[in-house]
Amino acid sequence: MRTHYCGELGSGQIGQEVVLCGWVQRRRDHGGVIFIDLRDRVGLVQIVFDPDRPEPFARAEQVRSEYVLRVKGLVRQRPDGTINPELATGEIEVLGHALEILNTAETPPIHLDSHAADASEELRLRYRYLDLRRPEMQTRLHTRSRITRILRRFLDEHGFLDIETPILTKSTPEGARDYLVPSRTHQGSFFALPQSPQLFKQLLMMAGFDRYYQIARCFRDEDLRADRQPEFTQLDIEVSFMDEEGVMGLMESMIRTLFREVLEIALPDPFPRLSYSEAMQRFGSDRPDLRVPLELVDIADLVKAVDFQVFASPANDPEGRVAALRLPRGGELSRKEIDQYTQFVGIYGAKGLAYIKVNDWAKGREGLQSPILKFLTDDAIQGIMTRTGAQDGDLIFFGADKARVVNESLGALRVKLGHDLGLRQGDWQPLWVVDFPMFEYDAEHRRWVALHHPFTSPKETHLGLLETDPGACLSRAYDLVLNGTEIGGGSIRIHRPEVQRQVFRLLNISDEQAEERFGFLLRALRYGCPPHGGIAFGLDRLVMLMTGAHSIREVMAFPKTQTAACPLTEAPSPVDESQLKELGLRLRARP
Amino acid sequence: MRTHYCGELGSGQIGQEVVLCGWVQRRRDHGGVIFIDLRDRVGLVQIVFDPDRPEPFARAEQVRSEYVLRVKGLVRQRPDGTINPELATGEIEVLGHALEILNTAETPPIHLDSHAADASEELRLRYRYLDLRRPEMQTRLHTRSRITRILRRFLDEHGFLDIETPILTKSTPEGARDYLVPSRTHQGSFFALPQSPQLFKQLLMMAGFDRYYQIARCFRDEDLRADRQPEFTQLDIEVSFMDEEGVMGLMESMIRTLFREVLEIALPDPFPRLSYSEAMQRFGSDRPDLRVPLELVDIADLVKAVDFQVFASPANDPEGRVAALRLPRGGELSRKEIDQYTQFVGIYGAKGLAYIKVNDWAKGREGLQSPILKFLTDDAIQGIMTRTGAQDGDLIFFGADKARVVNESLGALRVKLGHDLGLRQGDWQPLWVVDFPMFEYDAEHRRWVALHHPFTSPKETHLGLLETDPGACLSRAYDLVLNGTEIGGGSIRIHRPEVQRQVFRLLNISDEQAEERFGFLLRALRYGCPPHGGIAFGLDRLVMLMTGAHSIREVMAFPKTQTAACPLTEAPSPVDESQLKELGLRLRARP
Numbered sequence A, B: 001m002r003t004h005y006c007g008e009l010g011s012g013q014i015g016q017e018v019v020l021c022g023w024v025q026r027r028r029d030h031g032g033v034i035f036i037d038l039r040d041r042v043g044l045v046q047i048v049f050d051p052d053r054p055e056p057f058a059r060a061e062q063v064r065s066e067y068v069l070r071v072k073g074l075v076r077q078r079p080d081g082t083i084n085p086e087l088a089t090g091e092i093e094v095l096g097h098a099l100e101i102l103n104t105a106e107t108p109p110i111h112l113d114s115h116a117a118d119a120s121e122e123l124r125l126r127y128r129y130l131d132l133r134r135p136e137m138q139t140r141l142h143t144r145s146r147i148t149r150i151l152r153r154f155l156d157e158h159g160f161l162d163i164e165t166p167i168l169t170k171s172t173p174e175g176a177r178d179y180l181v182p183s184r185t186h187q188g189s190f191f192a193l194p195q196s197p198q199l200f201k202q203l204l205m206m207a208g209f210d211r212y213y214q215i216a217r218c219f220r221d222e223d224l225r226a227d228r229q230p231e232f233t234q235l236d237i238e239v240s241f242m243d244e245e246g247v248m249g250l251m252e253s254m255i256r257t258l259f260r261e262v263l264e265i266a267l268p269d270p271f272p273r274l275s276y277s278e279a280m281q282r283f284g285s286d287r288p289d290l291r292v293p294l295e296l297v298d299i300a301d302l303v304k305a306v307d308f309q310v311f312a313s314p315a316n317d318p319e320g321r322v323a324a325l326r327l328p329r330g331g332e333l334s335r336k337e338i339d340q341y342t343q344f345v346g347i348y349g350a351k352g353l354a355y356i357k358v359n360d361w362a363k364g365r366e367g368l369q370s371p372i373l374k375f376l377t378d379d380a381i382q383g384i385m386t387r388t389g390a391q392d393g394d395l396i397f398f399g400a401d402k403a404r405v406v407n408e409s410l411g412a413l414r415v416k417l418g419h420d421l422g423l424r425q426g427d428w429q430p431l432w433v434v435d436f437p438m439f440e441y442d443a444e445h446r447r448w449v450a451l452h453h454p455f456t457s458p459k460e461t462h463l464g465l466l467e468t469d470p471g472a473c474l475s476r477a478y479d480l481v482l483n484g485t486e487i488g489g490g491s492i493r494i495h496r497p498e499v500q501r502q503v504f505r506l507l508n509i510s511d512e513q514a515e516e517r518f519g520f521l522l523r524a525l526r527y528g529c530p531p532h533g534g535i536a537f538g539l540d541r542l543v544m545l546m547t548g549a550h551s552i553r554e555v556m557a558f559p560k561t562q563t564a565a566c567p568l569t570e571a572p573s574p575v576d577e578s579q580l581k582e583l584g585l586r587l588r589a590r591p
Helices: A053-061 A121-126 A135-157 A198-206 A244-264 A276-283 A311-318 A335-346 A361-367 A378-388 A403-420 A495-504 A513-527 A540-545 A576-582 B054-062 B116-120 B122-124 B135-157 B198-206 B244-263 B276-283 B310-316 B335-346 B361-368 B378-389 B403-420 B498-507 B513-526 B538-549 B578-582
Strands: A016-032 A033-039 A044-049 A068-077 A092-103 A181-182 A189-194 A211-219 A231-240 A274-275 A296-298 A320-327 A356-357 A395-402 A430-434 A439-442 A447-450 A476-480 A487-493 A533-538 A584-586 B017-030 B031-037 B044-049 B070-078 B092-104 B180-184 B191-192 B211-219 B229-240 B273-275 B295-299 B321-326 B353-356 B396-400 B430-434 B439-443 B449-451 B477-484 B485-492 B533-539 B584-586
Touching: A016 A092, A033 A053, A033 A274, A033 B578, A044 A487, A053 A092, A121 B116, A135 A211, A135 A244, A135 B135, A181 B180, A198 A211, A198 A513, A198 A533, A198 B044, A231 B498, A244 A430, A244 A476, A244 A533, A244 A540, A274 A276, A276 A296, A276 A403, A276 A430, A296 A403, A296 B396, A311 A320, A311 A395, A320 A378, A320 A403, A335 A403, A356 B584, A395 A403, A430 A495, A447 B396, A476 A533, A476 B396, A487 A540, A495 A513, A495 B335, A533 A540, A576 A584, A584 B191, B017 B044, B017 B092, B031 B070, B044 B054, B070 B396, B092 B135, B135 B211, B135 B244, B135 B538, B198 B211, B198 B229, B198 B485, B198 B533, B229 B244, B229 B538, B244 B485, B244 B533, B244 B538, B273 B276, B276 B295, B276 B403, B276 B430, B295 B403, B310 B321, B310 B396, B321 B378, B335 B403, B335 B430, B361 B378, B430 B538, B477 B533, B485 B538, B498 B513, B533 B538, B578 B584
Parallel strands: A044 A092, A274 A430, B044 B092, B273 B430
Antiparallel strands: A016 A033, A016 A068, A033 A044, A068 A092, A181 A189, A211 A231, A231 A533, A296 A320, A320 A395, A356 A395, A430 A476, A439 A447, A476 A487, A487 A533, A584 B584, B017 B031, B017 B070, B031 B044, B070 B092, B180 B191, B211 B229, B229 B533, B295 B321, B321 B396, B353 B396, B430 B477, B439 B449, B477 B485, B485 B533
């Protein structure tokens, strides 16, 4: 029905007759002539209808925004002075010879120009088919398609097989709540939608497929705080006979290829690496944003003996932490700004935000300004100044509390300061975090929980620690962090049944429970399971970062709202009593 | 961990030290030497352990079937007389220098040799990770991965965007039963799993994406007669501004590319086409297997007046059909075989299977043999002989009943005869079936039903028939048939709201019901919907045909059983009362 896309026309087509199909972006009548900006997937082009040709001109007069047109016309150079350098096709225009109105349109309930993003998200989702017409959304989904294409090509070239795993399956143990699907043929029983294909991909390794990948839909019935969706997409990868160096090397290479081809960005080779403990120490986070050059510095040893319990108490607590965060030229911060940051760290449980302003260190204690100065000894002050390397004009923030609170609050503060004050260095900072502990102790429930998932292998040399000191046992897990966002996580898996049982027991999963929930995995491990490992990337997040979108909802065609509903189709919706009956279910009365 | 795959070694590696990883296919001790066939994804290779090297030899003695090994060794030419031409690596063997047992294995509950397919399907599915180790299953899933790669590449090259549509969505109107997913945040409401992305892909066209594809998971909660699965995979495609010629041409080209690259088969260019009515007339089916050269011939006009109600009654019934099927050299069929075919057509509701054996037509009526001969006039016999072109030695079968019964029974019989008697011509016979009616009349419920789905467009010139004669109104649908299996179906869709409403009304969907179920589609049609159409291919079936498998379960990694259960994970399974409570549900008491 067409010879070209609107947006691909240029001076190369001057003198050609073309046929175009698209939507009316706008119509202007000017000097007895009608100008129509016609839009398609590729871009916009200006069509001119002249009263010389009365038939198409008369039709052009009927045209409104978002009408669907088919236009035949002659590409010509725009007259001098009317060239539009803002527009890719701005050098030319099309003189309309024929016009067919393929469909009409009512006035759209959301604007399709640059103000569209101002419409409420509810409205944008209800009329998603209009919202998606905006070039911004077109570009994002176009880029998403390119990204998956490049990832697939890379994996294909490296011998990975694309294998589909079930959506209707058994509850998977990822910790979040499952979506359940009632079975009609087995009334009273339920399928679960997978939170990830974790166990299936391990089974595929046991089946000898050697290298597997899948762009897999995953499901979590969580409360949608933050930027979560009930269904999301994961690039899921597993390999046999490869260690963590092999997996990380290959995945780095894949991500570098992706950034080079999509964004023309050369990511570092190799990616930097940090151990979990160093990341927590220096950045208070296991997914630090390395674009922000601020770092936490431990000062507990300097303040153990000061007469200031806010510092001394956590400094003497084995689970406590006292850390300083030096902000170069932070002395310019106003009292009000400091108050706002104090509120900010309160979100993470910090009870306050101590600070020292360094006005003129040559004057010693007198050259500093701080409400806590009076509590600190000269030695402590000297130690802090030396260790943080503070200069005149700087500000030093302090965190002192349980280590978790200090890490979370100062870790978040350093990123916030970096963003607020424009301290970011470089656009893209990838990072591997490695040497994670196998377990974290949940003091409240007095038990060990898995830091990754229960199929993650301990380091070979740490196997003995499973018995003697589980908290010291490190795993073979690795997370890929980009600009402070975890975009991928994986590990070498346990491939020996006795190690798997030992880990289950440590996690308070009895042999009986293990058999009931993971019996098929334990059985499979007995029949010749190869050493294997893998990784999963959050595709939505990766696309969000690469397209500069602010939410994963902006890179999905039909996302759900924060209450897990779809304003477009009005799903979820009530069903007939007969359907429930077939499933052997009834609704509970509302409390 | 390795330098090569086992199955890729050959004379090119002679003299090289290699490292291999894989599974023990078998171990033989022969003349004081240990031979191990080591298997990986690519193939088998023979490893030899010599008592000269006591350490690896001692380890090799412990090895059992399905143990996982890492072997370092030297590739060498096999001695004369021991070359195995059956094996791709049969020219060489690897002299083992070092052996690491990466994992042990218990004796597998199913054999992994050629007898494995004899194990019950239940057992094969329970130990699917073992079943999948068999080269046959490896090859099928490998081919499946290649097929999707080639399809994706073709579509990428033709400007199609891969866009994901929701799995948690609203009930889709494909006629089958939906799988439901209870919502926790909206208690009493349910998502449905999509039977296809039909409405979303149409919305993507309205959103201006122009060319969409997705390898999409689809769900139907049906009773699993025949070769159906609760979840299956569809290659889903939609384009804007393209007519049926455009869609069919592009899709043909894609399928030809696929067959050329995967099977080195040149499919015809273009594919043959048949109208629905001609397909029914000549083959009694809208998905005829054109490899079978037998055809139905109408003879109602010849037997309208005979004194044989079995023929005369349907011949005079406007809904009846009387047809003949000539089987060349069918005179050799025994009485018993004919009885079996009579039983066979009974499955399709035929009350009998009349026939005439042509022994010696030169003798006229005397040269024929048939229980019904006495009822037929000379003219009728002459007419039948002429019209079927029967020769001496042939057999002519007859069907006489409602057209539906004749079509289904003789249609199935012609394929069965073709297969039984080895009459098939050519390996691959693709065919487009076009010019489908929009509607079929459901006499029982006295209403029109859509032959495809309610979004299929009528032919432009038939729009008037929607009012005057719906039964005569043809649609813009097209089905792609391969060897008698429908592998794809699609249509140009309705893009005008008033036509969509008219079709809904004809299908007995009131404006109110339409608003409730498809309100979002009707609304979307009002805001500038482009002309569009598409197609969906049953990927599982296509892969099944291309790999020569006998069931779609043989080309899926983890299929369900005929009762929609997974013997491996034991899904579906009971859930905790607390989970039901969260969803606002309770189980009904068993009746």
